[in-house]
Amino acid sequence: MIARARQLSVVVIVLCGAVGVMSSTQVWLHVRLTGAAAHDLTVNGAVAIPVLAPLGLAVLALGVALSIVGLVLRYVFGVIALAIGVAQAFLAAQVAFEHPTSAVARTVTDATGITGDAAVAALVDTVTTTMWPAITIAVWVILCAAAVFVLVTARRWQATGRKYRTDAAPRASAGPLDAVDSWDELSRGDDPTRDDDPR
Structure with missing residues (x-):
């Protein structure tokens, strides 16, 4: 298992980054407006959490870099991956369970021209969640586990290949x-x- 620790860590972290980027393009929320503006709107992951795609790309790059870096950077990248995973899971959980006005404000404003958190909140009748916030939360939890695995096993990884030395x-x-x-x-x-x- 330890002999394949680097390969396993890289694959899991890259996959987490890829799913994070993909989820940013998917519909996370369905918003029903009230009153004269009553109609349905959809909110993508990138709108609900603006940092979702950039941090997903960062995780992708971090995973690829882990395949060649030395011992010190393994620990640095492990800590960074853990921090990203915790932050992204927290943000996704907020959107999934609390439906903050900030997650839908941009979409409502684009559709109605009305701005301001209070005004937007008054327009929103109901907000329903798709499966993507839950999927994304699970992905970031897996990323946290992979980051901890990196930190625990980094010292025992095989040395990088000759071409990188x-x-x-x-x-x-x-x-x-x-x-x-x-x-x-x-x-x-x-x-x-x-x-x-x-x-």
Whole structure:
């Protein structure tokens, strides 16, 4: 299990980010207006929670970066992922269970031209929730669990591959260099064309 900890963490975090971004495009709320303006409106996730898509993209990037970073950044990224997961789960829960006026104000204003929290709240008759807030809450809880897993197992992850390291051991063979070896030498700051033979 520990041998695959990096791979598991990366896959789960990337998937959480992807679902977070996708949920921002889905309908979260159905709003029924009252009075002369009575009609139904829909509110997408990105409108209900403006930071949903940007933080989802951040989680995606963080997950990909985890596949190559060293020990210190594993802990840093684990903490960041945990913070994002907690914040996003809290915001999604607010929208799902409390239906704050701020979540629907922009949509109501676009449809009616009426602004102000009090005026918008007076126009809203009912707000119903789709399945997407619940799905998103579950995704962010999973992200929190994955972040904790990263923090617990990061020290035991296998080292990153040679192609991501600049401190690789010097070339053991004294034979002729091929194109790949020459490139690796240059990556380490060595000039493969320099002759170190003192003769």
